[in-house]
Amino acid sequence: MCSVIHLEQLNQAYGKEVVLKDIQLQINKGEIYGLLGPSGSGKTTLVKAIIxxxxxxxGLIQVDAVQMPNLKKLNDIGYMAQADALYDELTANENLAFFAKLYRMQGxxxxxxxxxxxQQVGLLSDKHKRVEHFSGGMKRRLSLAIALxxxxxxxILDEPTVGIDPVLRNQIWNSFEQLKKAGVAVVITTHVMDEAERCDRLGLLRNGSILASGTPNALKEQAGVATIEEAFLHLGSVQS
Known part of the structure; x- marks a missing residue:
């Protein structure tokens, strides 16, 4: 497989608090890679470092063999943060038109x-509604639309399906799988176990360290357990 994200011995700290410790990671073209861990484990810091x-x-961060940070490389990345960065006084359509101009998309x-x-995020019928009247789940869906x-x-999506109903969440995951087939590398942070099972590979993150990385089945076999949740708990206790 062709690597598009490459991290070597990445360390990050806020003051004296170390939040990422010796992260080694490679993410390939055309795969869904999940970063699984509880709140405070370093998931958001890690994806912010990647972009x-x-x-x-x-440490080293490379995207398509280009060392980050690099402003030009941002054109190849779609990023959805945990906090929605939307203009409440604009409609969904106007928000998208604004970001399209930033990306110099034409006509x-x-x-x-x-x-x-x-259409992909189920907001086509609400395109002329002002965002201030959107529910939290609708705002998450619009943020995803902007990233796409x-x-x-x-x-790169930081907990993209929080607040989204199960039916639409499944549709969105189906769209991720279509993107994967088109060669897009999809990186998702989550603490939802059924989403973790749908990833091609997972990195189990705790206290700023990756406990293990591999396919969901490989991680369960490594831990000798039946579920990803059990694997996370087992591998965490082994390395404590």
């Missing part, structure tokens, strides 16, 4: 992509 939002205190292509992503808008080669 260049943080400069590590030591018919811009209009087509706005319609496609609204410019057809990125790498999609």
């Amino acid at each position: 260049g939002g943080l400069t590590p205190i030591s 018919s292509y811009r209009k087509r992509r706005i319609t496609e992503v609204l 808008l410019h057809e990125p080669k790498i999609l």
Whole structure:
């Protein structure tokens, strides 16, 4: 497989608090890679470092063999943060049009992509509604649409399905699998076990360290257990 994200001995700290410790990670083109761990485990810090939002205190981050941070490389990345960065006074359509201009998307292509992503996240009928009237789940879906808008080669999503109902969540995961088939690398942080099972590979993250990385089945076999939750607990206790 072709590696698109490569991390070597990545360390990050906020003051004296070390939040990422010697992270070694490789994520490939056309796979869904999940970062699984509880709140405070370092998942958000790790994805922010990958997109260049943080400069590590030591270690290497490469995206498509380009060392991060790199502003030009951001055009190849779609990022959805935990906190929605939306303009409440604008409609869903206007929010997407604004971000499309930032990505220098033009004319018919811009209009087509706005319609496609609204359809993809189930918001097409709400495109003229102002975001201030959206529910929390609708705002999450619009944030996902923005991340998908410019057809990125790498999609990095920080707990993208929080607050989204189970039926739509399944539809969104089906769309992730279609993106994977198209060669997109999808990186997802989650603490939801059934989502972890749908990833091609997982990194189990606790206290800023990756306890183990591999397919869900391989991790369960390594721990000698039946579920990912049990594997996480077992591998964490072994390394404590």
